[in-house]
Structure formats: C-alpha cells, structure tokens
Amino acid sequence: MTYNLLAVAAVSPETMAVALAGCFGIxxxxxxxxxxxxxxxxxxxxxxxxxxxxxxxxxxxxxxxxYLQGEMADQPLESELAAGFTKGAGTAVLFPAASLPRKQSRVPTGS
Structure with a gap:
C-alpha cells in the first residue's frame, strides 16, 4: 500500500515515525x-x-x-491516515482526494 501526504510544517523524522506508528498500530x-x-x-x-x-x-x-509491506494488517484509507497523521504530528496535511479532480486535495482537520 502506498500513501502520499504533503505536510504544512517541517516535522522531524522522529515525529513522523511516532505519528505513523500510531496510525498503523506498530x-x-x-x-x-x-x-x-x-x-x-x-x-x-x-x-x-x-x-x-x-x-x-x-x-x-x-x-x-x-509505503506499507503487504503483511501489514492495519492499512487505513488515505483519508484516515491523513487525519491520524495530523493528530499525531500536530500539523495539517494535504492528501489526494479520489472523489475530486486529480489536481485537487483535501485537508483533514484532525477533529
């Protein structure tokens, strides 16, 4: 599974790891x-x-x-990952929205 996010803040690699770990339950x-x-x-x-x-x-x-390895059990939707990352990293993120034209993105609020 592959996800693409754009983070508004320059979060550290450590913060990214903790936020993503929370999203994937690892x-x-x-x-x-x-x-x-x-x-x-x-x-x-x-x-x-x-x-x-x-x-x-x-x-x-x-x-x-x-990127997630195939054996990962918890593979959230991109919108769920974006919302979880927003909460965990403390920054807004953009993610591609499947229901909108390709050039548009959505911003999760974390609430």
Whole structure:
C-alpha cells in the first residue's frame, strides 16, 4: 500500500515515525523514515512501514511517500491516515482526494 501526504510544517523524522506508528498500530522503531537525499545504504529496507520525505517549497514544507509491506494488517484509507497523521504530528496535511479532480486535495482537520 502506498500513501502520499504533503505536510504544512517541517516535522522531524522522529515525529513522523511516532505519528505513523500510531496510525498503523506498530512501534515507532518499526517505521523507517528517511530523507530522499540520504544514504540508501543506511536504510532499514525490511521495516514494515517506511516513509520517504523531502523538503518542498511553497505553502507546504514536506512531501511524504509512505509505503506499507503487504503483511501489514492495519492499512487505513488515505483519508484516515491523513487525519491520524495530523493528530499525531500536530500539523495539517494535504492528501489526494479520489472523489475530486486529480489536481485537487483535501485537508483533514484532525477533529
């Protein structure tokens, strides 16, 4: 399963790991978070969940590509992940909305 989020704040990798772990019901140590410009040899490619992030310009600070291994039991909808990440990381995020034209996104409020 693959998810794409845009975070308004430049949250730390540690915060991303904790927020994603809460969304997937796993330990933060089971979430690999890595800058796309980082060294791929330092990655934990066997982690059940991984998040590649990069800094972006404009009204958002981070682009996140999140991947789950196939055996992960808890695979929420992208809207549910976005809402959970918003609560866990303390920042608003944008996510692609399947029911809207491709260029539009939704913003979960976390409530």
């Amino acid at each position: 330990a933060a140590g089971d979430v690999e978070v890595a800058d796309l410009d980082g060294d791929p040899d330092l990655r934990n490619w066997d982690a059940p969940a991984s998040c590649d992030y990069r800094a972006v310009h404009g009204d958002v600070a981070r682009s996140l590509d999140i």
